[in-house]
Amino acid sequence: MTTAAVQLPNRTPSPALRRFAWGVLAFFIATILWGTVVRATGSGNGCGDHWPLCNGTVWQKSPTLHTIVELTHRVSAGAIDSILVLILIVWTWRNTIRGHLARWAVGATLFLTVTEGALGALLVKLGLTAQSQSPLRAPFLALHLSNTLLLLAALAMTAHLLGRTIGFRLRDIRIRYAFGTTVGMIAMMIVGITGSMAALGDTLFPSTTLSDSLAHDFSSDSTFLLRWRWTHPAFAILASIFMVWLLTRAARRVAPIWGKWDNRRLSAFVVLVLAFEYILGLLNVWLLAPVWMQVTHLLAADILWSALVVLTARLTLVPRNAE
Secondary structure, eight states: OOOOOOOOTTTOOOHHHHHHHHHHHHHHHHHHHHHHHHHHTTOTTTTTTOSSSBTTBSSOSSOOHHHHHHHHHHIIIIIIHHHHHHHHHHHHHHTSOTTBHHHHHHHHHHHHHHHHHHHHHHHHHTTOSTTOOOTTHHHHHHHHHHHHHHHHHHHHHHHHHHTOSSSOBGGGEEEOSHHHHHHHHHHHHHHHHHHHHHHHHHHHSOOSSHHHHHHHHTOTTSOHHHHTTTHHHHHHHHHHHHHHHHHHHHTTOOOGGGTTOOHHHHHHHHHHHHHHHHHHHHHHHHTTOOHHHHHHHHHHHHHHHHHHHHHHHHHHEEETTOO
16 A cells, blocks of 8 residues: 655755765764763863863963863864754755654754753863762763763654655654653663763773773772673663564565665664674773774764664654555
């Protein structure tokens, strides 16, 4: 059966807009990876406790390496990201019809970009950077990462929705598997948050050998950041249950009515990235979390998260008249 979908002969999002939306997502991921370099190298205080200025000035006369690393992150995360989001908002609004879900997604992107900057500023102003072991750092970092994951999800949804030719308005879709996908995506977010806590522990309390690292995990004298590192692999294993459930259902939905969508290909891609992510996780432990491995591990995690968002959208936001 076919669908009586609303066609957009004059307001269909252009291929250039769709490519730009995916490009913005890629740039945001690159910014996040540079933020990991900032944390892992202890460069978070490279600009002191000043924000948005760096060390109280705009121009740095004799910047240290930490200052250059932190300032580069601020420019990309603060200025360039904001400009890209504003362009994406205007372009999306001008090239979609009223009620298009991409407008809601890009609106969420703007809100989360603002909160992302605000949380980053708080980390700096409260001194929760570099080697700070303040009890506030972990919860603020968890909140910051939660916002980051939601921001990536909003960007991925914007790009995905701009590519839809049917089922792009709320009144034209029906929602399936709402409870299961909500619980599953929350579980995946918890995996990311516990991973950031483990990475923070590796940064603040580095180990010299693998046996020393494992001993700290089970020592009552260790900080909670080390004693709770086991929660990351534990939640990753539990989240795999959701992954199996999601992939099983998504792989069944292959319908010509959905245009070029083939969930089996995206599902296979998710499986490959997930397997790669588990391997990187083991290597990260074995190699004692060097900076390059932390960045690689996070890159795979961000790609996996973005792919899961799109796959979940395909599974849950079904065109109302689709068979």
